[in-house]
Amino acid sequence: MSGVSGYLPLRYVLADTLVVRTSFDPLRIDSEHVIGGRAQRGMLAAALRRAGLGEEERAWVADGGAVRFAAAHPRLEPGADPDLPGPGPARAAYPPPAYLYTLGKNSDTMADVFADADPAVPYRAVRDPITLDRSLRARVRTTTERYLGRARTGDPDRGVPFFTTALDSGQVFEARWQLLADDPAGLEALAERVIGVLDAARGSLTLGSGGTRAHGGVRVSPVDPDAPLSPDRTAPAGRRSWAAGEPVDLLLLSPALVVGDHGQYAPGALVAEVRALLARHLPGAGVRVVASHVESTVVGAYHRGYRGPMAQRRAAAPGAVVRLVLDRALPAALVRAIEADPLGDRVIDGHGQFVLLDPPPRGPLPPAPEAVPLAGRPAGTVALPDGGAVAAHGPLEWDDPGLAALYDDLLWNAAAEPVRDHARMLARRSARRLEPLTPSLVGRLREAVTHPHHGADAALDALAGVLAGERSAGGSPKTLHDRAVRALARARVVPPGSPPIPVRVWLSGVGGGGAAADWWEANRPRPAHSPAYAAAIAAVDLSLADGLPPRDDPAGLSPRARAWERRNAARLCLALVSSWLAETARVLRTRDPAHTQGGRR
Numbered sequence: 001m002s003g004v005s006g007y008l009p010l011r012y013v014l015a016d017t018l019v020v021r022t023s024f025d026p027l028r029i030d031s032e033h034v035i036g037g038r039a040q041r042g043m044l045a046a047a048l049r050r051a052g053l054g055e056e057e058r059a060w061v062a063d064g065g066a067v068r069f070a071a072a073h074p075r076l077e078p079g080a081d082p083d084l085p086g087p088g089p090a091r092a093a094y095p096p097p098a099y100l101y102t103l104g105k106n107s108d109t110m111a112d113v114f115a116d117a118d119p120a121v122p123y124r125a126v127r128d129p130i131t132l133d134r135s136l137r138a139r140v141r142t143t144t145e146r147y148l149g150r151a152r153t154g155d156p157d158r159g160v161p162f163f164t165t166a167l168d169s170g171q172v173f174e175a176r177w178q179l180l181a182d183d184p185a186g187l188e189a190l191a192e193r194v195i196g197v198l199d200a201a202r203g204s205l206t207l208g209s210g211g212t213r214a215h216g217g218v219r220v221s222p223v224d225p226d227a228p229l230s231p232d233r234t235a236p237a238g239r240r241s242w243a244a245g246e247p248v249d250l251l252l253l254s255p256a257l258v259v260g261d262h263g264q265y266a267p268g269a270l271v272a273e274v275r276a277l278l279a280r281h282l283p284g285a286g287v288r289v290v291a292s293h294v295e296s297t298v299v300g301a302y303h304r305g306y307r308g309p310m311a312q313r314r315a316a317a318p319g320a321v322v323r324l325v326l327d328r329a330l331p332a333a334l335v336r337a338i339e340a341d342p343l344g345d346r347v348i349d350g351h352g353q354f355v356l357l358d359p360p361p362r363g364p365l366p367p368a369p370e371a372v373p374l375a376g377r378p379a380g381t382v383a384l385p386d387g388g389a390v391a392a393h394g395p396l397e398w399d400d401p402g403l404a405a406l407y408d409d410l411l412w413n414a415a416a417e418p419v420r421d422h423a424r425m426l427a428r429r430s431a432r433r434l435e436p437l438t439p440s441l442v443g444r445l446r447e448a449v450t451h452p453h454h455g456a457d458a459a460l461d462a463l464a465g466v467l468a469g470e471r472s473a474g475g476s477p478k479t480l481h482d483r484a485v486r487a488l489a490r491a492r493v494v495p496p497g498s499p500p501i502p503v504r505v506w507l508s509g510v511g512g513g514g515a516a517a518d519w520w521e522a523n524r525p526r527p528a529h530s531p532a533y534a535a536a537i538a539a540v541d542l543s544l545a546d547g548l549p550p551r552d553d554p555a556g557l558s559p560r561a562r563a564w565e566r567r568n569a570a571r572l573c574l575a576l577v578s579s580w581l582a583e584t585a586r587v588l589r590t591r592d593p594a595h596t597q598g599g600r601r
Helices: 037-050 054-063 184-200 267-281 332-339 401-429 439-450 456-468 482-490 503-508 514-523 531-540 559-567 569-591 593-597
Strands: 004-014 022-025 028-031 073-076 091-094 100-103 110-112 123-125 142-150 159-167 172-181 218-222 247-252 287-293 296-299 313-316 321-326 354-357 381-383 389-391
Touching: 004 184, 037 054, 037 172, 037 184, 054 184, 172 184, 184 218, 267 287, 267 313, 267 321, 267 332, 332 354, 401 531, 401 559, 401 569, 439 456, 439 482, 439 569, 456 503, 456 514, 456 569, 482 503, 514 559, 514 569, 559 569
Parallel strands: none
Antiparallel strands: 004 172, 004 218, 022 028, 073 091, 073 172, 100 110, 100 123, 142 159, 247 321, 247 354, 287 321, 296 313, 381 389
């Protein structure tokens, strides 16, 4: 390869959900956790076409002699995810190496199966993207949706159901485009021109498919504006030179379209392709392949120009590893020259890219914690759902009656539906133990709480009075017959994480005033079983800067949200109990259809 080569690290912040390649399985819908180079190639081509830069479009996108695109991998930035341990540099997570497995079925301890593997120990492959130093794993957030679309064949007036998986907004990725020029000055000029085009297209750049459904918005910027070029394929995660006789791993970062002996694409030909690569850069050197593992994947794409899918080819899957021992030293300059020469075909789309790195130690490796690739934000700012940041306002005037009323309304509107969902879940999980109850008895209890009352406290007191056998002020009978009392005593409620409780005991504890606060604290939706409640409140809690449930509270609430709960305990209890009674009546009628036909026969 003539001339000089360098890399332009780019930072992608997803402003919208991003539709990526989805694979289907009878048991699940899986999504890629990377943004392919071809999608970025289309993004740049669209920006150049809108700007009227036809010459650059031919040179950068069509010819491939100046720019080679690269897959964008999750970028873990310090201060973005609370799970990230301590401050440190941002690191990209790449496909897990084929030699990396976890020891045991439920263990997080990792090991190198190319080294001393124990056949008596079960191993489980690491599937999450992992940093090259094996210190962090990326937990990429995705959402699967189903929608009706228009088929390109058949009846155009008939909607066709489609499934798609989208990367959630607010996440950040990193790609390193390879730039080629005749000299270092030309390389720097090319990088400045590419950055200028991307900056001029800010706000109009899109990635992936589904643009008509508000997908694909992205903000692109250089990782380091002061030094946009990097000499390395990846951020260095160790030494960049090896002495003769030292093992070195070649880790495949993107699919490699390699050709076998019979002219067909054959993933198994990766080892032979690596040998040919080293022969070009180290003529006459002795190369010994210590171990290798190559898996197969399918590479395909959709061509917007021709409005159809491209032919799918078998390729070596990312994460393939070839462990080598050479009889010559590998200095840093030679390592960079080797990494700049991708393996196989379609290198402009980012295929065949790899990195050379040290093998892991022979012993077990410590567990790698997981983190979400969220966009980091400066101090004094608030993160937005699309990954942006706005300046944080000063302390709120909590004594303002208008603010207090707004805070109460926000939290109640957010909490109402998760509380009802929790009540329905509680009724459904207790369905088998509720058989002693009848819809008529449940209706009697519902009548007590749905009758017009002066507030939630009075409704709960009325329910407690019915369970205690009291009579109303008007003299109407409120006592329960012995048969109903026995049914309430035999029926059981099964709270998550607690032993079954008789329904009569469970409901007798609820009431107005302080009893409501105590009952709610014992029966609230907890994060371990109903995380939607804490998440919904945190999203609108004005006292939280990040909108995430606090980790120092067992209920996942802020102190102000806790105080709001105490003030509104009766309303929360009434919402939970009334929803539970309604769902219980529905469950009983479903299990015994005779109740819907006028009684037992």
